[in-house]
Structure formats: structure tokens, C-alpha cells
Amino acid sequence: MSTIVSLPDQSTAKLPAKSYLNQEYGLKSWLLTGDHKRIAMLYLFSITFFFVIGGVLAGLIRLELLTPPADLMATDTYNKVFSMHGIIMIFLFLVPSVPATIGNFLIPLMVGARDLAFPKINLLSWYLYMGGGLLVLATMVLGGVDTGWTFTTPLSTHYLNTHVVTAAMGIFLAGFSSIFTGLNFIVTIHRMRCPGMTWFRLPLFVWGHYATSIIMILGTPVLAITLVLVALERTMNIGVFDPSKGGDPLLFQHLFWFYSHPAVYIMILPGMAVISEVISTFSRKRVFGYTAVAFSSVAIAVFGFLVWEHHMFIMGVSQYSALVFSLLTMLVAVPSAIKIFNWSMTLYKGSITFETPMLYAFGFIGLFTIGGLTGIFLATLGMDVHLTETYFIVAHFHFVMVGGMLMAYLAGVHFWWPKMTGRMYPEAISKTAAVITFIGFIVTFFPQFILGYLGMPRRYAAYPADFQVLNVFSTAGASILGIGYLLPMLYLPWSLKYGEIAGDNPWQATGLEWQIQSPPLTENFSEIPIMDHEAYDYEWLANKTHHEVQTVG
Amino acid sequence: MTEKTQSTHQDAEVHVVKPPVYLAIFFALLVLTALTTGISFIDLGVFNAVIALAIACLKASLVVLFFMHIHYSSRLLKLTVAAGLFTFMLLISLTMTDYISRAWGMF
Amino acid sequence: MDSPSIATTPHELGSSGLPHAHDHPAFMRHHFEDIGQQREAASFGMWVFLLTEIMFFGGLFCAYLIFRNWYHPAFVAGSNTLDITLGTTNTAVLIGSSFTMAMAVYSAEMRRKGQLVLFLVLTILLGGVFLGIKAVEYHQKYVDHHIPGMNFSIQEFVHPTNPKAIPLAPDMAEKTQLYFFLYFAMTGMHALHMIIGIGLLLFMVARASRGAYTAGHVIPVENFGLYWHFVDIVWIFLFPLLYLISRYR
Numbered sequence A: 001m002s003t004i005v006s007l008p009d010q011s012t013a014k015l016p017a018k019s020y021l022n023q024e025y026g027l028k029s030w031l032l033t034g035d036h037k038r039i040a041m042l043y044l045f046s047i048t049f050f051f052v053i054g055g056v057l058a059g060l061i062r063l064e065l066l067t068p069p070a071d072l073m074a075t076d077t078y079n080k081v082f083s084m085h086g087i088i089m090i091f092l093f094l095v096p097s098v099p100a101t102i103g104n105f106l107i108p109l110m111v112g113a114r115d116l117a118f119p120k121i122n123l124l125s126w127y128l129y130m131g132g133g134l135l136v137l138a139t140m141v142l143g144g145v146d147t148g149w150t151f152t153t154p155l156s157t158h159y160l161n162t163h164v165v166t167a168a169m170g171i172f173l174a175g176f177s178s179i180f181t182g183l184n185f186i187v188t189i190h191r192m193r194c195p196g197m198t199w200f201r202l203p204l205f206v207w208g209h210y211a212t213s214i215i216m217i218l219g220t221p222v223l224a225i226t227l228v229l230v231a232l233e234r235t236m237n238i239g240v241f242d243p244s245k246g247g248d249p250l251l252f253q254h255l256f257w258f259y260s261h262p263a264v265y266i267m268i269l270p271g272m273a274v275i276s277e278v279i280s281t282f283s284r285k286r287v288f289g290y291t292a293v294a295f296s297s298v299a300i301a302v303f304g305f306l307v308w309e310h311h312m313f314i315m316g317v318s319q320y321s322a323l324v325f326s327l328l329t330m331l332v333a334v335p336s337a338i339k340i341f342n343w344s345m346t347l348y349k350g351s352i353t354f355e356t357p358m359l360y361a362f363g364f365i366g367l368f369t370i371g372g373l374t375g376i377f378l379a380t381l382g383m384d385v386h387l388t389e390t391y392f393i394v395a396h397f398h399f400v401m402v403g404g405m406l407m408a409y410l411a412g413v414h415f416w417w418p419k420m421t422g423r424m425y426p427e428a429i430s431k432t433a434a435v436i437t438f439i440g441f442i443v444t445f446f447p448q449f450i451l452g453y454l455g456m457p458r459r460y461a462a463y464p465a466d467f468q469v470l471n472v473f474s475t476a477g478a479s480i481l482g483i484g485y486l487l488p489m490l491y492l493p494w495s496l497k498y499g500e501i502a503g504d505n506p507w508q509a510t511g512l513e514w515q516i517q518s519p520p521l522t523e524n525f526s527e528i529p530i531m532d533h534e535a536y537d538y539e540w541l542a543n544k545t546h547h548e549v550q551t552v553g
Numbered sequence B: 001m002t003e004k005t006q007s008t009h010q011d012a013e014v015h016v017v018k019p020p021v022y023l024a025i026f027f028a029l030l031v032l033t034a035l036t037t038g039i040s041f042i043d044l045g046v047f048n049a050v051i052a053l054a055i056a057c058l059k060a061s062l063v064v065l066f067f068m069h070i071h072y073s074s075r076l077l078k079l080t081v082a083a084g085l086f087t088f089m090l091l092i093s094l095t096m097t098d099y100i101s102r103a104w105g106m107f
Numbered sequence C: 001m002d003s004p005s006i007a008t009t010p011h012e013l014g015s016s017g018l019p020h021a022h023d024h025p026a027f028m029r030h031h032f033e034d035i036g037q038q039r040e041a042a043s044f045g046m047w048v049f050l051l052t053e054i055m056f057f058g059g060l061f062c063a064y065l066i067f068r069n070w071y072h073p074a075f076v077a078g079s080n081t082l083d084i085t086l087g088t089t090n091t092a093v094l095i096g097s098s099f100t101m102a103m104a105v106y107s108a109e110m111r112r113k114g115q116l117v118l119f120l121v122l123t124i125l126l127g128g129v130f131l132g133i134k135a136v137e138y139h140q141k142y143v144d145h146h147i148p149g150m151n152f153s154i155q156e157f158v159h160p161t162n163p164k165a166i167p168l169a170p171d172m173a174e175k176t177q178l179y180f181f182l183y184f185a186m187t188g189m190h191a192l193h194m195i196i197g198i199g200l201l202l203f204m205v206a207r208a209s210r211g212a213y214t215a216g217h218v219i220p221v222e223n224f225g226l227y228w229h230f231v232d233i234v235w236i237f238l239f240p241l242l243y244l245i246s247r248y249r
């Protein structure tokens, strides 16, 4: 199979003498760093840690569901396990996954800046994240929380004796960490672009993160205040969400989903951003319809704020209002579809090669499309009455969040691994892992669409025996999926020491980040670059290499 | 009303608003406060709330435009303020589509 | 098409390790290109943070709007128990503190150290007066048994001691709890912002008296000013919404 990978001669190649990794040594130099690249690494470690915990919980859920009765654990325990799984995966893994690691690492590089605008705030954001993470861990140690990740009132405020307040505080802190990441990105993208880097020369990765940051900034505070109200309601018996005191539980739903629907776009836009880069690089073509893709990101961010009520269709909201929101929800699918279309057109007649990131990217496109289309089913009022609160929902959001975002995250990690560490990951085994992940994913989650359609409700430990076959499939798939995720966790650390030296630009990619040494210097550029060509200009790259060869030779 | 100072460093051109402007805004705000309190003692039906909010918006605009210098700021900052208001209005208005029409006329 | 300008390898790393060593003022962070960029980034960053704050209070305003419409009589009764003299005074005090803060920014811009310290101290004093008055009001609520979750009683609304007040039916009177909860949540959140602000002001006075902000580095004062004015704006809305409902009764 052809490949575009071009590595330096391994017998002579060396890692650069000076880079951000060896600028300083010692724990302190990491914990007090202002360098966006080091903070990205801190995030990478921490989110992987929480991903493992969330993953183990997911494994427990699937094990319990292997058999119809609630036999592995008590139903109460089951409630706690899926709640903790949701909270950890959403707030501690998916929301920061791409932005706080890959985004943190790359945005300054891509806009041609020495760092993010506010390095200290960036570090603060990591500490807030860790604070939030510790509180969530504390929740788990103290005995867990069983509200589901949605904290539904009045269940969470009046009926449960679990650690709702601790968990809410953890999410509150993690929320502020994401606000600060977003703030840093927005200011950096607006104010720190290098000379010549106009808005329409920015890589689409940056556009995607710009859109994400808008949501982080404007949505997250609403979640914060909502959680504060839940905590007050619990501790002081206030009554804003309590119908017996004149409050309105639906108000909680409105406020919660005002954040949490846009938040699902926090959990997909950065993934789309990664995919644009990967697709372009491995089909050696400029992304088709650059402007359309760029604006569709912003459109998703804006429309994302107009649809939240689709999570409340059966909760007793006004039917007129539900009609409006059903329509608006259909609209938000349009910009997502534009992206899928543009990626396909980019592939069309491109010189495609199948390196690991590209395999993940293909996985993303297929699975996200299914996830998005089933979203349209759910947006349809009549259909939703049948499908809501069933496994259909579970399958829908796992297709977009795991099949979409997690695939994109892995694509990104592999794609930029050589830049972050200076070394290549082992190609053969990582391709295997990508394929395993894809197969495991389909086997796990596709049966859940059918289960949901047949009426199996979500969030129960037990189910009728008729559903067992499909559930066995799902659990079996989850085991395969687990192996798929375990592999990178083994071979990526391995490659830190034994991987091939990657050189500056192993993929022959055009981004600014690929024109500097890997791993980069502490302040990225020895001289602030001047951008004199469009993004994804492979001709420019060819000429540049040509020029270098001539001057050297 | 304003003077432009070129501070010692390049590009750092800022508008410095002079004290008379601040003083004028300060008094305007005090007068509006007195006005809104006064009007609240007169029965105007629904217009009590409308006028109170209108005066509050006026006061807030004065603070934003002059104390916070938005009047003299770049388009980016003006847009930033607008974006905040816009999203806040989205939150209110789209939530209201539910509350107003849950039982027509009862809200 | 050729761009030599993208530096691919470190050309020369000076002994300091810092690639660019032009002479910049000491307060300039070296990842910025020049001081203008730093200043623009800082104030834009502050505004973006204020957006977050708008949405944070936005949730409370949304709740207020709904319950005020649902339980209007209860909100009228609750609002009428607040002391309008104290409320109006406090509004004036806070506007005054915004004015002194604006003057502080001006003084920093003009590089007048003494004047800057004076205005910062005045801002602290006015902020303190505001919080003091707020404390008096809170205490009054405590005495009246109007603190939800603590010692709430609807007695006063069902059987008002004031002959002019209109008694409420018990179930509507219950809803005054919601009014008072929102009152405490909103003013409490606002007061929390004031307390944080005063803490920062104290810190800034100490630094200002050592001349920190009067040698060209006005960004911290300016940004703090934005924060303080924002807190003022929140109060500008809270005052009519909480104190001025149907006062004519």
C-alpha cells in the first residue's frame, strides 16, 4: 500500500537537542509551567486517567446487562455505576478531550504564536479540572451519586440520599476549567495570529475550536448556576425546582439543557476540526469548500443554542413550543451534513493513503453520519415519543460521542503524536487497533438501536429475557472495544522510547506546526513566522521542499 | 470630549476619557435612579415594569458605553457585548416560548 | 511561493534562551509581540470573561422572570417588605463607587500615583458601605423571619401588621418564599462578586502605592474597572426588579 510517510534516515536521525520536553526537568517544572504544550501533556495524562475509570465503569454496566436479571450488582449500585460513568465520560473526558489536549498544543502553533494569550489562566484551568476530577473521585469513594449525568430534579434534589452536592461541585469546577480554555482560545485566535495569517488562512482546526470556545464561554456558566441552584435546593430546601413549593422542575430542564445541548457540540466540533486536517493531509487535497466548512462550524455553535428543548419533548412542555424546537433541531443537522459532504468531496479524486489517523477518520465519518441521522429521528416529535428514554437514545449519542468524538480524538492523537513527542507510533499495530475499535464499536452499539426500537428502556439493571441476544452482542462488542482502546495505551508509551524518529514533517502536511522541529521549542518559533500562502496549499509545500533540497544540495 | 494619547510604546493607542465625561455620566445615573424610584410610586399598570426596565437598560448602557469605554472601543469589543446580550435574550425568549404557550393566556 | 520566513530550526538561541530580546517594558510578557497586542488581548479577555458572567446571572434572571409572572401578588408583597430608602441609597453608593473606579483608571492612565491610590481607596470605602447596608437589610430579613430555608414564616403575609398591606391567601403567601429565595440568591451572588472585588482592590492599593500601575502598566486597573462596572450593572437591574415592584401600594 502506498504511503506518504517520509521519515528521516533512522541511522543518523536524532531528536532535536533542545525542545519543550527537555527545556527544564523535574516535577515542579511541569506543575508550574506556563507552556501550552506542557499543559496539553498534563491534560493528556489526566484525561486518560479518567477515561480509564469511566471505561471500567462502562465495562461493569455491560457485564450487568449480559443477563436479564439484576444479578451482578444491586439495582442501586447499577444506578450509581451508570451515573458515574456518564459524569466522568462527559465532563472529565469528552468535554476537555480534544480542546484541552490537542487544541491546547496546536492552536498557538497553528496561528503562529509563541503561546496562548494567558498562560497562567491556562495552567489554572488544568488545576480547576483536577480539582473537579478529585471531587468526582471523592463522590465515588464516598459512595457515588445515582441521578444520572443529567441531575434530573426533583429526583436529585428531594429523593436521593447520595452525594449529589459533591458531584455537582466537581462539575462546577470542571466547567470553569472549560470556560478558561475557551476564553484563552478565543483571545488567542483573535489577537495572536501571526502576520499574514488572515481568518481565511487559518486551518479548519482553528475554526472548529473557535466555534467550540464560543459555546464554552456562553453555555457553561448557565450549567454552573443551575448546579448551584440544585445544591442550594438540596441543602436549604429552597423550592425553585420543587413543584410542591411552587417551583418548576421543567425550569431545571430548560437551564440544564441550555448548556447540555450546546455541550454536545463542544463534544463534536473539535472532533470535526481534527477530521478536516486528517482528511486533507491523507488525500493530498485542499479541503473542499473551505469557507463552507469554516462557517458551518460557527453555524453549528450558534444553532446549537436554539434546540435544547428536544430533550424535553415528553416532559410536559408546551406542544407549540415543542413544534418550534423540533423544526429548529432539523436545521442544526444541516451544517453537520455540509461538513460530511465537503469531506467526501475532499476525498473524491484525492490521492488517498490509509495511515492510522485516516482509518480513524473514516470511522468517524461513517459512525457520525449514522449518529447524526438517528438524531433526526429523535428530533421528529412523534418518533421521539416512541424512542425517548430507550436504548435508541443510548445508541444515538454513543454513535456521535464515541464513534464520532472518540474516534476523532484517537485520529488526532496519532496524527500529532510525532509532533508532540518527536517519535512515530508503530504503524502496523496501530492500524490493527483502529480496525478493532471500529468493529468493536459497531458490535456494541448497533444492536442498541434495535433494542431501543423494540422498547428496551435505558437506565435499568434488569430487562425482559427477549432482549438478551442483542445484549450479549453488545457486551461482546464492548470487550472487543476495550481491547481496541487498551492497545494505544500500551504502544503509545512504548513509542516514547522505541518509536522511529519522526522528523519535522512525517506526513508532508502543510500546517505551520509541521514546518518547525518536532517536538517544538518552548516558545514554538524562533522567529514569528509570516504566512504567505493559503491553508492546505500542497503546491507551496512541494515548492518549499524543492527549494530546501536545492539550497542544501 | 476625549483625547487620544500615544503612550510610549508602539500600537498602544488608547482613548483616555476625561473626568468631565465621567462626572456627567455619574450625575445622569443618579438622576435616573431617583427617577425610577419616584415613578415606582405612581400606579401605571403594566407600564411600571416596562419603565423600570427601560430606565435600567438606559443606565446600564451609559455604564457600558462610557465607564467601560465601549463607545470608544474597537468593533470587536462592541460585537462581544452584543454577543452577550444576544445569547442572554436567546435564553430568555426561547424558554418563554414554552412558558407562554403551555396554557395560553395564563402566563 | 517560497517562504523562507517560516523558521524551521532555531537559528540562534541567545544566552538568555529567549529568542527575541528587544527592549520592552518589564511588564510585557514575552510571548506577545508588542505591548499593544498584550493590552488588546487583556481587555478582550476580560470582556469575554464578562460574557460568561452575563450568562451566569442570566440563569437567575430567567428564573426570576418566570416566577414573578406566575406569582405576581407574592412578589409584590415580598418586594414591599424591602426598605426602599436603603435600596435607593445603596444604588447611589454603588454608582458612586463605579465613578471613583472610572477615575482610578483615569489616574493610572495619567500616571498620577497619589490620585490613583486615593480613588482606589474611595472605591473600597464605597464598596464597604454598600456591603454594610446590605448586611443591615439581611439582618432585618432575619428578624422578620423572611429567610427561606432558615426561619421562614408566612405570618406577615397572611395577617399583615401593616393595615395598608393586602393579605394574601395562604397558598399564595407560601410563594413569597420563592421571591425571597431569588432575592437572596441574586443579591447574595452579587455581594459575593463585591467581596471578591474588594479583596482585589486591597491588593491593588498595596501595589499601586508602590507605583506599580503608574509607569504605563494600566492593564490590571483597567480590567478590574471593567469587572467592577459589570457588578454595578448587575445591581442596576436587581434594584428595580427586586425593590420596585408595585411600590404605589
Ligand code: HEM
Residues within 6 Å of the ligand: A150, A264, A265, A267, A268, A310, A311, A312, A313, A329, A330, A332, A333, A336, A371, A372, A373, A374, A375, A376, A378, A379, A380, A384, A387, A388, A389, A393, A396, A397, A400, A401, A404, A405
Ligand atoms: C446532528 C444532529 C443531531 C441531532 C438532530 C440530535 C438530536 C437529538 C435529540 C432529538 C435528542 C433527544 C432525544 C430524547 O431525549 O428523546 C438527542 C439526545 C442526545 N444527543 Fe443528539 N443530536 C444530534 C447530534 C448529537 C451530537 C453531535 C452529540 C454529541 C456529540 C449528541 C449527543 C446526544 C446526547 C448525549 C443525547 C442524550 C442526552 C440524555 O438524555 O442523556 N447528539 N439528540
Ligand SMILES: [Cu+2]
Residues within 6 Å of the ligand: A260, A261, A264, A307, A308, A310, A311
Ligand atoms: Cu440535544
